[in-house]
Amino acid sequence: MDRPLGLLAELTYRCPLHCPYCSNPVTVPDTAELALPEWLRVLEQARQLGVLQLHLSGGEPLIRPDLAVLVTRARELGFYVNLVTSGVGLDESRARELADAGIDHVQLSLQDADRAAGDNTAGARVFDRKMTAAAVITALGLPLTINVVLHRTNIGHIAAIADLAAALAADRLELAHTQYYGWALLNRSALLPTPEQVVAAEQAVARARALHGGTMEIVYVVADYYEPYPKPCMHGWGRRHIIIAPDGRALPCPAAAQIVGLGIDNVTERSLGEIWYLSPSFTRFRGDEWMSEPCRSCPRKAIDFGGCRCQAFALTGDAARADPICQLSPDHHLIDSAVSSATPRSLRFRSNPASS
């Protein structure tokens, strides 16, 4: 069995933004966030397991005042440290503190190409603060990836988004179609782009690459609802990545907490090594023994691992079925009907966990 390579630390579910596409869970358990010593222990255990990359995310990781302490320790342990942030709270002094602590890379999310549209989607006045964040990141010489989640409202703005990212001197631009988990699934009907929008988006990406590709890498993450086969979710269940939820639950995928009866373990109760090798939540869908048809006898199972277990569960109630995205899945009609019934209607903005 492989060792894990990446750890995604969701430091908090709290966030000053209210993105309706947010993949965070809609309801979160009323449990306390891990304290600093617990996170430090998790980092040490992850390093012993061979984890190379640490992604600090959430919610908004900048909400944690102890973020720089975590970064410092992570670099001492040898991790590549990536900060995944909305940029809200990243003023010059905070950015300098984190740069000094050793952040390797910052992934900054934007909602849209301009202030009005961006703030509208974020449900908060944050666009200007994101522009400041981008400026201080690049001024410190830190590599910057701009991430924009695509949906019906902003998918027509790819050219302007790419121009903005280039003007902000981003090294990379990631244009990623919405994955339908958490708040995004709740808002799916309003977020799903039309087939025409998806075709136009692909053309816009090609033009943006021709224009900016020399200086900025443009990564386009396809809309799986319009693909014939599912994505190789997490590069396979329990194969490369560990996600730690704010309260310490260890998950094979950020959306796995919703799968009922998975037997999720918490890092406050078991070591990360025990969890990776033995926890039923990680072993349940590891490899391909768990598969039934059409995946079991399908040659593509080595490529896509049968798709996403969380998506199968969310749409069919059974995490062991083929991802309904697959055109060979008996549940594929669920995708077709979601696409054909999508309508522009009002969005539900993400709210914050009641406790924290």
Next chain:
Amino acid sequence: MTAALSLGDRPQLRRGVRVSTDPLSQAPILLFPEGVLFLNETAAAVIRHCDGSRTVAHMVQAIDEIYDGVAVGDVLSLVADLVAQRLMVVDRG
């Protein structure tokens, strides 16, 4: 998009990409935002010589002094590969 590499080019790792060591195998690795590349010793030596000031020709010579008989073609194709993966950038000589 990228022209073929020539001996006068000066390659270096792109911002956000760095060489490190795998804590389990002690093998050299390349770390970058989206992943990791496991390297062999020769590749690691080539990459360590790519500092943006040395030309490909210089590197081939330097590497040859450490590892006997490294083929120019191998060094060129490794660097070209890393450029294609956007892990390296080159100043054209």
